[in-house]
Amino acid sequence: MSKLQLITLDLDNTLWDVEQTIRAAERELVSWLKNHAEPAHQVYTSATLIELRAQTLEQHPQLRHDLSQLRIEILFNVMRSADYAESEARDLARAAFDVFFAGRNRVVFFPGALEMLQTLSERYPIYALTNGNADVTRTGISHYLQGAISSALVGASKPDPSMFHAVLTPSNASPQRCIHIGDHLHDDVQGASNVGMHSIWVNLQQSRLNENDPQPSHEVNHLDEIYAAVLAIEDSLQN
Numbered sequence: 001m002s003k004l005q006l007i008t009l010d011l012d013n014t015l016w017d018v019e020q021t022i023r024a025a026e027r028e029l030v031s032w033l034k035n036h037a038e039p040a041h042q043v044y045t046s047a048t049l050i051e052l053r054a055q056t057l058e059q060h061p062q063l064r065h066d067l068s069q070l071r072i073e074i075l076f077n078v079m080r081s082a083d084y085a086e087s088e089a090r091d092l093a094r095a096a097f098d099v100f101f102a103g104r105n106r107v108v109f110f111p112g113a114l115e116m117l118q119t120l121s122e123r124y125p126i127y128a129l130t131n132g133n134a135d136v137t138r139t140g141i142s143h144y145l146q147g148a149i150s151s152a153l154v155g156a157s158k159p160d161p162s163m164f165h166a167v168l169t170p171s172n173a174s175p176q177r178c179i180h181i182g183d184h185l186h187d188d189v190q191g192a193s194n195v196g197m198h199s200i201w202v203n204l205q206q207s208r209l210n211e212n213d214p215q216p217s218h219e220v221n222h223l224d225e226i227y228a229a230v231l232a233i234e235d236s237l238q239n
């Protein structure tokens, strides 16, 4: 049996560029609104959107961890602002969200991402652990994974320990025999360290690590370095 029990893996900005993905999805959404709900398109592309977003979060504070439902409610408020009747506003919000969500899952993988998933998944159980709303089936990575945990599911976001425990507890895994891989020093590296897991910091931008930053077990600058980092951590574990 492998000394390493499981790996948890961040998605956004670890496997793909999330800002670029969201920008493309937003463009598709805006163009859909223009063609299917012009009054809502005007609201959505105006400064009012910022107010509507703030109002929606005030109405539904629990949705700050559920980005999909939050976006649906924002779109609903956009439709209502554009004077659609309630039930039509619901239907249009849902349809508009579907357009956005298709784009949100049309990701462009970083070089080496799928090879890394293939190699690691042959040897270790991998669980996605994301604060975002990417869908592992629609992005095409579910066959590499034993499971996927999102903030929407847990009702909290990394670095909250409950996110990590949502994988560790049902797997009956010892955190010191598990690795979390991710790009974010606070959410991923500090979060993993807080529950006693090893961490691999995916630093594709080659940012400088300052001494006050959370310290990862390993740092990689390219996804093809991850497997070696995992093996190094595994080698350091006692039987």
Ligand SMILES: [Mg+2]
Pocket: 010, 011, 012, 013, 014, 182, 183, 184
């Ligand atoms: Mg990330």
